[in-house]
Amino acid sequence: MSAPTRETVAQRLVAFMREQQQAGVPDHVLHEAKRLLLNQLKASVAAGDHPAIKILHDWVTPPAAGAAPAHVLWFGTETSPEQAAFVNGALFEVLDFHDTYIPTYLHAVSGVLPAALAVAEQRGTPGALLAEALALGIEIELAIATILMPTGYFRGFVPLGLVGGTGAAAACAVLGELDDEQTLNAISLAMCTAGGVYETVGSMALPYVTGSQTRNGLTAYELARRGMDAPVTAFEGEKGMLVSYSDEPATKIEEVLGGLGVDWRIHGQSYKTMPTETITHAPVECALRIRERARDRVVDRMTFGVAPIVVKIADERRDRFGEPSSELEARFDLRYCAAAAWWRGRCTRAEMQEAVYTERDVLDLRSRIDLVPDEERQTFDGCWLIVSFTDGSTEEITIDAFKGSAANPMTDEELAALFRATAEGHLSKGRADEIIDAVLSLESTGDIRGLMKKLRW
Numbered sequence: 001m002s003a004p005t006r007e008t009v010a011q012r013l014v015a016f017m018r019e020q021q022q023a024g025v026p027d028h029v030l031h032e033a034k035r036l037l038l039n040q041l042k043a044s045v046a047a048g049d050h051p052a053i054k055i056l057h058d059w060v061t062p063p064a065a066g067a068a069p070a071h072v073l074w075f076g077t078e079t080s081p082e083q084a085a086f087v088n089g090a091l092f093e094v095l096d097f098h099d100t101y102i103p104t105y106l107h108a109v110s111g112v113l114p115a116a117l118a119v120a121e122q123r124g125t126p127g128a129l130l131a132e133a134l135a136l137g138i139e140i141e142l143a144i145a146t147i148l149m150p151t152g153y154f155r156g157f158v159p160l161g162l163v164g165g166t167g168a169a170a171a172c173a174v175l176g177e178l179d180d181e182q183t184l185n186a187i188s189l190a191m192c193t194a195g196g197v198y199e200t201v202g203s204m205a206l207p208y209v210t211g212s213q214t215r216n217g218l219t220a221y222e223l224a225r226r227g228m229d230a231p232v233t234a235f236e237g238e239k240g241m242l243v244s245y246s247d248e249p250a251t252k253i254e255e256v257l258g259g260l261g262v263d264w265r266i267h268g269q270s271y272k273t274m275p276t277e278t279i280t281h282a283p284v285e286c287a288l289r290i291r292e293r294a295r296d297r298v299v300d301r302m303t304f305g306v307a308p309i310v311v312k313i314a315d316e317r318r319d320r321f322g323e324p325s326s327e328l329e330a331r332f333d334l335r336y337c338a339a340a341a342w343w344r345g346r347c348t349r350a351e352m353q354e355a356v357y358t359e360r361d362v363l364d365l366r367s368r369i370d371l372v373p374d375e376e377r378q379t380f381d382g383c384w385l386i387v388s389f390t391d392g393s394t395e396e397i398t399i400d401a402f403k404g405s406a407a408n409p410m411t412d413e414e415l416a417a418l419f420r421a422t423a424e425g426h427l428s429k430g431r432a433d434e435i436i437d438a439v440l441s442l443e444s445t446g447d448i449r450g451l452m453k454k455l456r457w
Helices: 009-023 027-044 051-059 081-093 108-123 127-148 159-175 180-192 205-225 241-245 251-257 278-294 308-321 327-331 334-344 360-366 412-423 429-440 449-454
Strands: 299-306 369-373 383-389 394-399
Touching: 009 127, 009 159, 009 180, 009 251, 027 081, 027 108, 027 127, 027 412, 027 429, 051 081, 051 205, 081 108, 081 205, 108 127, 108 159, 108 205, 108 449, 127 159, 127 241, 127 251, 159 180, 159 205, 180 205, 278 299, 278 308, 278 334, 278 383, 278 394, 299 308, 299 334, 308 334, 308 369, 327 334, 334 360, 334 369, 412 429, 429 449
Parallel strands: 299 369
Antiparallel strands: 299 383, 383 394
């Protein structure tokens, strides 16, 4: 077979990585990578008692004799880098408290960071290199997802399942200082082994997909380092990723890759203020704001105006799950989250527990929540809400960008405060502050293993 006459997608991604490494990844991008790392620690610090995590933690085995270990976050358990990446990926996913790149429905950092941490810890990598690897891996993952979505999602694939391994392989290649050919093979191997269907939502299989794909990227890196090759046309080939996983036109390749390093997609990430799916955030925020002025009035109906895709997703979940029967189902039920927030005045992990999702008052209100497709809303950053009360009065509110979204971002101080609040009961305030300081000054860390030792209950 003759070689391609022009650069393939995988080759262009390697070229982008090299250009950025030579020029230096911009400081504003590196800072965002550090913020996203802290956000993932916020997403996972309270997840250790989840049944899915308990199963996975029981599954890990000690590292091979003489091999440099990696650690399961917060537990401090030594294991192989592959198993550490797997469990840490699930830790980031299981509470749905992580990042979202709304244009592609992707939780990008959960795919890249676990593999990068495992390799960095094994190698004793400086913090500055970890930040660089994380930024480049995320940017590559977001670019590939932008090409494949939205039809990759509509076909039924988990976006992270399709692209998480590619981002992880790229980040690991930076950390492992692979040459161009090895990096190309690592990225292409990960592209060839993507997968994960969206039927997993609401079950332990979804964090499994996250763990398996971040491990996939790490394994692709390890095998490419040893000389395993892969097709350079893994993305755009006749039976490559593009045609296998989406219905997007090939013209999107140039549209997306042509802007790499100019407009950084990493700045388009949304951060969650509550452990629920992204489509619930604007509705819950609306409900909580009206609740503050409802006084003693009793709700008759709640009507949310949301992007059409949100109605489709929420209705499909309601038809499939019925009333929530687990924490995982509850957090993916928009109507339930809004009802629980109204009754409880907040939306935290406590509202995802059985005592609340079986509460008849909450479920009764859930049944009186209507979702109306607002054709002017093409994304789920915002929504509007009309609450009708039994006394005939109404209250209305519109939120165009929920707190933490790209258009309404959290400051560093707000993100740090959210980490402290989430870590309460799991870490001392002093330890939480140490972690915040270490992450936000990551470039001054000479060996990432010092930070890893702090990430324990």
